[in-house]
Amino acid sequence: MCGRFNLTLPVEALRAVFAVKGEIVPFPPRYNIAPTQPIHVVRESREDRTRTVGLVKWGFLPSWVKDPAAFPLLINARSETAADKPTFRNALRRRRILVPATGFYEWKRSGARKIPYLFETGGPFALAGIEETWIGPNGEELDTAAILTTAATGVPADYHDRMPLTVPEAAWSAWLDPWMEDAPRALALTERAAYTARPVSIRLSNARNEGEGLLTPDPEEPAKAEKPDTAAAPAADDQPSLF
Template identity: 35%
Template sequence: MCGRFTLSVSPVTISQVLGIAKTVNFTPQYNIAPTQMLLAIVYNLDNNQREFKYLRWGLIPAWAKDRTIGTRLINARGETLTEKPSFRTAFQRRRCLVVADGFYEWQAGTKQPYYFHLSGQQPFAFAGLWEKWTSPTQEEVFSCTIVTTEANELLKPVHHRMPVIIPPEDYSLWLDPQITSLETLQSLLQPYPTSEMIAYPVSKLVNSPKHNSADCIAPLGTEN
């Protein structure tokens, strides 16, 4: 699964790597947790362009009676997206990229947190799904979930699942709502190559969402 992640690189770097002309203002985040707002990229059919959008982490299906269901839908198993009513329509029509530069997983048994990032330390994009939910008082909430798949060899000693990382060459394919081939989309939901990632243990400070500093990603024993 993916229950915490980071985004601490500069807005300019994000725009350059993710291929969006506009930059976005945000505060570096070292411990993004469910129900918080996260930075995503969606496809705008009106102007046929990618654009940044803030989404609430924890997908609220359009048919939900209240928003609390979102706390249980922070992740979506890639293997069953077409079977689950909560994700089926979003998988076909409302896919997004969740912007990150690292994520955490906890080792079973010891509960030791580990931090994972790409070897070049550049920002990347999780496969995500988004929805618009309207409350009984007509408040609109835009929310999302992060798609997961089986772990690669780097993650397996820590956790059996990992978030799907979409490579840059497939951003357009994943985002385009006019692409509805389930076989094509499912082919993107693969473990990211082990050779392109780095992992190390970090402090249990990250266990609490109230801790949001660079100490969260410091190698164990080197934090301030």
């Protein structure tokens, strides 16, 4: 699962790392990116194969959804079934994206508290994503995205049974290629990155909190642990029973 992540790269560093063209609207470091928030994604143009950065809603909406309010929040897509599910299969074939990140979070219980942990690789990395543009009955458009996940291995397996898939830099061009519509071949480009994990502040559990201070662990026995923001809590992977 991937229910929170961060992106702390400066704009020009993001441009250089992902070799993108065009304007990138300036943004501050983001230490607590949560479901339903806008996220930065890297796309590749079908016309001239240039890469651009855009903003999409983190929460996948298939084009055939009639009422978004009645549709479950899909922030993740299981890589094992995404190629076959009507919800995700067209996006996996034609609308693959990179989701730039500098870390992601999982929670682990410690006594009476659930402590968030930051998973890092030592530099920026690219989460494997898919996107879809939902068009409403009045012509309104909403770009949305989900992050592909797989069974957890290595360090993340001690914290959750799922982990996000990443795309190694050598495979970015192939993953983004809008003319390559072979889903199994695309999935074969992804990998489970090697992570380290460290505890961070329990304040991260509230999606309204932001700032570099969230990366500092709390004292061993805080006077009062902040309650999680249940309205913006991380959502589960896609729900196989629904689709």
